[in-house]
């Protein structure tokens with residue numbers, strides 16, 4: 001596996017005896033020390049306790065991805081199926097089924113899309129998020145998540161490398177929005193998440209590249225009041241706090 005430094009002394013890996021083997025793999029990937037003598041010198045702790053994997057920061061805030069625990073509403077009840085805005089935006093009525101998610105993050109949207117019956121391929125560039133997601137996909141008992149294809153790397157590179165090689169109907173992109181006040185995440189998760197992934201300031205370049213793919217639609221999720229990421233939105237599917245800007249390619 002290619003390794004991925006987070007930079008400086010921001011993160012260490014901590015494990016109990018039962019989690020040691022798994023922890024060694026992630027310590028190598030994150031290029032982070034395993035069970036260091038002075039863990040208080042590291043702002044993020046990537047913790048492996050038996051099967052459980054999570055991140056804590058020095059303020060004891062927790063970030064955990066567990067698709068079966070559902071603490072972040074991974075299995076939505078009472079959804080409206082093909083009438084969900086996200087499904088409409090992606091073109092479900094026009095037969096879109098295979099989605100490329102360029103910003104998996106905590107996997108909330110990706111998992112929901114899978115629940116709605118889409119086949120999803122996802123890309124995430126944050127090494128820590130990727131590690132948490134990998135473990136969550138490996139651990140989940142939900143059959144419909146077993147076919148999920150998760151990739152580590154930058155979406156821009158991924159798009160350049162894989163153009164013409166993947167069968168994708170529509171592309172989905174939800175970059176961080178710097179002024180975003182509301183979020184699907186509870187407060188403590190949001191703070192750790194933002195600290196880890198930053199601001200995605202290259203988002204418009206990613207969108208530009210996505211628009212060169214031979215797909216039906218490219219959909220960008222934005223907070224309601226935000227400006228368009230790039231001009232050329234064909235239609236906006238508006239919810240209460242977010243909207244889905246749809247670009248039609250070709």
Ligand SMILES: C[S@@+](CC[C@H](N)C(=O)[O-])C[C@H]1O[C@@H](n2cnc3c(N)ncnc32)[C@H](O)[C@@H]1O
Pocket residue numbers: 102103104105106107108109110123124125126129153154155156174175176177197200202206
């Ligand atoms: C707002 S979050 C996405 C949340 C996600 N839709 C969810 O439901 O959990 C943005 C995520 O996309 C990732 N991301 C943004 N730009 C990216 C890029 N160019 N390549 C790969 N990942 C990217 C960030 O690292 C971050 O984890």
